[in-house]
Amino acid sequence: VGFLKMVVMEDLTAQSINKEVGKSVKNTASVITDGYTGYAKLKEKIAHHEIVVEPNKTKSEKVFPWVNRSISNAKKVLLGIHHNCVNQQYVQNYLDEFCYKFNRRYFGDRLSDRLLIAALETTWYK
Numbered sequence: 455v456g457f458l459k460m461v462v463m464e465d466l467t468a469q470s471i472n473k474e475v476g477k478s479v480k481n482t483a484s485v486i487t488d489g490y491t492g493y494a495k496l497k498e499k500i501a502h503h504e505i506v507v508e509p510n511k512t513k514s515e516k517v518f519p520w521v522n523r524s525i526s527n528a529k530k531v532l533l534g535i536h537h538n539c540v541n542q543q544y545v546q547n548y549l550d551e552f553c554y555k556f557n558r559r560y561f562g563d564r565l566s567d568r569l570l571i572a573a574l575e576t577t578w579y580k
Contacts, residue, residue, distance in 0.1 A: 458524055458556045460549040468495040475499045488518065528552045 461474050471492045476499050479485065483500050487493040489507035496503040508514035515522060531552050532540050540548060554572070561568055 458520075458553045460524075460528060460553055462546045462549065466490075466492045468492050472496065472499050486517070488514070524556065527556075 459478055461478075463470055463474065468491070472495055475485075475496060479500060481500055484502040484504070485496060485500050486504045486506055487496070489505055493503070493505070506514075506517050508517060528549060532545075532548060536548065558565060558568060
């Protein structure tokens with residue numbers, strides 16, 4: 455598993471998805487997606503786009519294991535820890551926190567150093 459990033463989006467049109475992919479993914483990247491039609495124009499933004507359609511849920515879990523697990527865990531955080539009392543205005547902040555923890559789960563002893571650097575470089579409020 456590489457780097458996890460989650461973004462709150464107004465809609466899931468191809469135009470919106472391409473806009474976010476353009477911000478977050480290098481144009482030389484290879485991306486594997488499911489058959490959702492909103493991904494149809496990803497080739498405009500990235501070098502290689504592979505579409506994998508698996509009607510069998512068991513097989514799709516083998517292709518995209520961390521995608522489903524990450525989304526499920528993020529939902530559990532929002533619904534469980536925050537007791538479903540999340541203000542829409544702050545959903546992106548909660549997702550950023552979830553991704554921060556996920557991306558640093560193997561940092562071990564270096565975690566406090568990375569936390570200090572991130573705190574000094576990031577503005578989390580608007």
